[in-house]
Amino acid sequence: MISLRRAAPQLIALAVILFLNWLAFPGFFNIRIQDGRLFGSVVDVFNRGAPVMILAIGMTMVIASRGVDLSVGAVMAMAGATAATMTVAGYPLVAVLAAALVVGLLCGLLNGILVAFLDLQPIVATLILMVAGRGIAQLVTEGFIVTFNEPGLIFFGTGSFLGIPMPVVIAAVLGVLAILLVRRTALGLLIEAVGVNRSASTYAGLNSRVLLLFVYTFSGFCAALAGIIATADIRGADANNAGLWLELDAILAVVIGGTSLLGGRFSILMSMLGAIIIQAMNTGILLSGFPPEYNLIVKAAVIIMILLAQSLSLAGAGAFFRPGAKAKPQEPLRSSDPSANKAQNPA
Amino acid sequence: MSTGEALVSAEKIIKSFLGLRVLDGVDFSVRPGEIHALLGENGAGKSTLIKILTGVHQPDGGTIRLRGTPVTVRDTGHAQELGVGTVYQEVNLLPNLSVAENLFIGRQPMRWGLVHRSEMEKRAKALLAQYDIDIDVSADLGRFSVAVQQLVAIARAVDLSGSVLILDEPTASLDRAEVETLFAILRRLRDRGMGIVFITHFLDQVYALCDRITVLRNGKLVGTREAAELPQVELVSMMLGRALAEATHGAEAERRSAPPSSGKRIEFSHYGRARSVAPFDLSIGAGEVVGVAGLLGSGRTETARLLFGLDAPDSGSLTIDGKPAKVLSPRAAVQLGFALCPEDRKTDGIVGDLSVRENIALALQARRGWLRRMPSREQAELADRFVKALDIRTSDIEKPVKFLSGGNQQKVVLARWLATNPRLLILDEPTRGIDVGAHAEIIALINRLCEEGLSLVVISSEIEEITAYSTRIRILRDREHRGELTGAEISPDNIMRAIAAQASASNEGASA
């Protein structure tokens, strides 16, 4: 479904970042087995990138529907707080996981109702939970970091399956399931249609409201899953900091992946790639030994370059699909043709 | 009346997009004191030519002259400075600002560093008075009808530019009376010495208004002629590059005499909704075409919305083949085999970023449900079939539908519904904003569809058109169904008379 050509800017960006990481730290690609678990910087990239990857899966669909979900970071904190406090209170693992996921689903459902049925603008609707959610998480944890030592829950953060860290396994499985869900059913097409033109989709007999309800609920579910992983990873629920600002990383991952904030065409796989790019950059900065004051500047510069490359490549890609372009390769590729507008959308 | 040096002229204009040549050596000029029609089928290059004249695009070759002097038009702002203003079909003003603000945005009269509101409104009032418009200039523009918005846009463009005014399909969403007002204003501007470029699909309007006619086809200039010396038949053949199809006339007589099918029927009885349409009865048999005629605002579109479940009725009932049914959402309507091609193709019809294939498959997919995905191959077969059947012109079915011309977009929406094999198809202004060729094809298609046993409700303000294909004609006035013409009663004159029976009363409704 995604041609290699379309993914070229992102893949090149990733390759360049990995190369720079390798220059900064020659041991970057070294991998060994530590306690039956893969261990190395590349593994870190995937492992640390997993929560944002998971958020990006849900966020991709929300953005494709021409929405945005600002609440995912706060939902992570709520789900984490729920999992940690219930674990400390002695509930069995299954109940803990179920409760945390239900928290996420309910949050998503609330967002969905606000957007689909009360017609609130998504940015406003989800802002409510973004602000209130962290407060609720703090109420749950009563203001302190709830630390636990339950191996079952910890497994989701630091365990491994066939040597692969659990967060990566979970992100990969969820990614595959989500892609199957949207591309093996008609869900993907219907979400894209609603995102491009909700009115026309309603005229065509689509149940736009239910579709919107679904994407927000699914995003809430993804956020809860990411929250469980983040909490399990540090063996504690930190209501103040868990998932803080991650909604922005997730949105950025989706944008880097090439899904327009104006809705429509989306690719879950590309968004996950976007999350990896962001994390490869973060890990690279940590390894480089730059003074931390430069972290954000470096990050911003790299992102601008990726988006610029993406925009230029999209403007060029339009030529490929047009008749006559191949016959006259000497024609300039960039022009003010409408297809170039597409490239400006993510910016 | 239209002699002397050209106000603005384009010579040997060449423009390509990504290797596709869309303008190929086109000449065009506007003289002072003339209204110049720019005609051509969709995709002929009209819009591109206009965009080059107004600096949106830069030409790859050729010269633009302003009163004889070669100029480079940098952008639309520069074009305005040079005296060339444009008003588009979709009014590009800001509906949430006041009329006065729209007129003076970017050049508001200032006092003490603040906008001098009363002065601005005084000037706005004076400006609009020139056009015989007397409205509350402090009210939001969006509150007024499209016609008023259009006139405001024209007033602004003339005030800003003053020598050349380009109008891109200004009459597309106006009713007859509004068109007359607009024409009167345009004639007055012409007599003041302005050059006006008029793009339209309505040939009668061309002859009513224009002095000269330029026809483009496939990016090439076909010719520029004095309107008075160009017979309509010849104009159409210039546009189409072939003689006018006879499709519309063959079935006409037959259709009129066709007895209403006595078989399966869809019956709406006492169907209505407060503040939308007064309760009405409507019974449609298979193979029937019910034309709906009425002025803008008479309840035509509201009737369509009600029939298709976009608005829920607050009275009445529906039976299909004698069995009761309910249509409370478009989804439910689609399940029952209803289909609606909406009036506003861009906002309610096409899904612009999706491909032709996906747009055609959309309604059928929605009816099947999200779990039963149509495989891409099946979608492609479906799309190929309809692209061929409806002669949809697109380089391939994976092209985003927004890149197609208006007529082809309309056909895509039609294909979307035909793909669902509907039993009732509602067409709201199916030929609006479509070029002559596509227009004839769509009418031919309507005839063919009802021969195949489909029930059709066609809403159209083109009276000749609905006369041609309707079995019955429903007359709407003041949001009420006022009567029906059948058989031999159906004629443009009778329709006009029926609509005009209380036209003075309905005019108010129309402009509300």
Added chain:
Amino acid sequence: MRHFTRLLLGVAAGTLMAGAASAADLTVGFSQIGSESGWRAAETSVTKQEAEKRKVDLKFADAQQKQENQIKALRGFIAQGVDAIFIAPVVETGWDTVLQEAKDAEIPVILLDRGVKASPDLYMTVVASDQVHEGKVAGDWLVKDVGDKTCNVVELQGTTGSSPAINRKKGFEDAIASHANIKITRSQTGDFTRAKGKEVMEGFLKAENGGKNICALYAHNDDMAVGAIQAIKEAGLKPGTDIKVVSIDAVPDIFQAMAAGEANATVELTPNMAGPAFDALEKFKADGTLPPKQIITESKLYTQADDPMKVYEEKKGLGY
């Protein structure tokens, strides 16, 4: 100064008018920032405990991280005519007006934990820790612990640009400055959070030959150290032995780690800011003694030798 004399006289007069007022009838308003961290929650509960112990009527107001709430709370306290106001200010600026109002009402104000940018006449004293000193205590411990051996230290900084991050870094650097055998090889921000502490430590471990080149970790707070300890364990090393861990704050979780031998030392940022504040206030009420403009709390060092489990249990009760 003249103002303050007037205030002093006024307070003295007020006390006289109240008759034989003893410390037992003191009413103190306390405007707390919120409960954004465990330490903050502990500060609140210790303040309440201290007030109870001293039979002070404490009026508590939670500002939920908003200055306007704190200003409202202060005006409320002034209107109620409390005997003194304690405030942990959420930001440094914008206090002049409300402090002046308190002064006009002759109510002494004591700042807890953080200072403000306002004329020192407007408050009685600031009770706070010395962040530079905290860093120095941590550094001194490491200097003593490693002796003459070479030691490469990795540092987890607090939020970039925040004053504790700047000061705790400076104090630690001062302590190791004259010891050439100890040097900081890597320093990154961990944003004071456990998750970032773990992530950054993972990077350090990879970059420093799987952690073999790291002798010690200095974290600007315990939360980051707790996260880093997990990273060290996952890298197959023993925190506390292979890599020494020293941090600041003394929150309960670090004592658990110390008890397990996974952390070596922590410097206490005492949540008991109110104790010294009440002492100063009582002394002032008793005989008019003015406290110094700044009261520095003790930066106590805890190591594995200090029965960490016992401390853990004590601290746990404070609502960390």
